[in-house]
Amino acid sequence: MPSIFGKKTKPPVPTMLDGGNFKPVKDYAKYYNKYAIKCQEVKYDRSIFVDVIVADMTLRGLVQHCESVKKKLELPVFTPEDKSKVQKWEEELHHLQEAISFQQHRLYECATFLPRQPLKQMYDSVRENPAWYCHPEIVEDCAKRGGCCGRSCGYCQTRHLTTLRAKGIVHCTIGCSCCSEHRGADPSPEERTGVNKMIESMLLSSNPTYLMKMIEAYFSKLAYLTEVTRPKKE
Numbered sequence: 001m002p003s004i005f006g007k008k009t010k011p012p013v014p015t016m017l018d019g020g021n022f023k024p025v026k027d028y029a030k031y032y033n034k035y036a037i038k039c040q041e042v043k044y045d046r047s048i049f050v051d052v053i054v055a056d057m058t059l060r061g062l063v064q065h066c067e068s069v070k071k072k073l074e075l076p077v078f079t080p081e082d083k084s085k086v087q088k089w090e091e092e093l094h095h096l097q098e099a100i101s102f103q104q105h106r107l108y109e110c111a112t113f114l115p116r117q118p119l120k121q122m123y124d125s126v127r128e129n130p131a132w133y134c135h136p137e138i139v140e141d142c143a144k145r146g147g148c149c150g151r152s153c154g155y156c157q158t159r160h161l162t163t164l165r166a167k168g169i170v171h172c173t174i175g176c177s178c179c180s181e182h183r184g185a186d187p188s189p190e191e192r193t194g195v196n197k198m199i200e201s202m203l204l205s206s207n208p209t210y211l212m213k214m215i216e217a218y219f220s221k222l223a224y225l226t227e228v229t230r231p232k233k234e
Ligand SMILES: [Zn+2]
Pocket: 147, 148, 151, 153, 154, 155, 156, 178, 179
């Protein structure tokens, strides 16, 4: 059937490659403020990618911090000192829950601002696969930043299986309770904000290597990852 728009209809989106869909523009580092990423010969401002990745990482950090506070609240209370700690943790939990709902909204907003074709479609199709968290780039990133993927605890996988479909989960952030146990201490508030700032500056570096890895993981579907067993829906 001919289109109501006559011959001027847009061509269908070409099939995406199995990874490797994005490239920095030539001389990426040379032109300040004009950093751009190419996908299918179309240039996009890198900030639309950075915003999504940072919003996701921030949400993950808050969710994991919240989980670790909940774990502390499960501890038995004996002394008045314990009681005052519980009060402090309950307040912390309340603030975190508020921050999480704000951040969920923020991530949704950033994803909504992506151009529908092809970026939003690519972003959504990556997330259709529950195994997307196994993308080698983000597993490596978790391990290199001292997360659980670099140890044998298997915590990232456990976290994924127990929080199916929830957003803002998967790999370790500074808020991971298993990582804190491994370090033997909770991170300070300064450490928490410091890590987020450091990741953001890595993404915004004039060297696009880290940003490209993260964009591939967040936007390029890897067909072979679908072979990982899909956990049963509860
Ligand atoms: Zn661990």
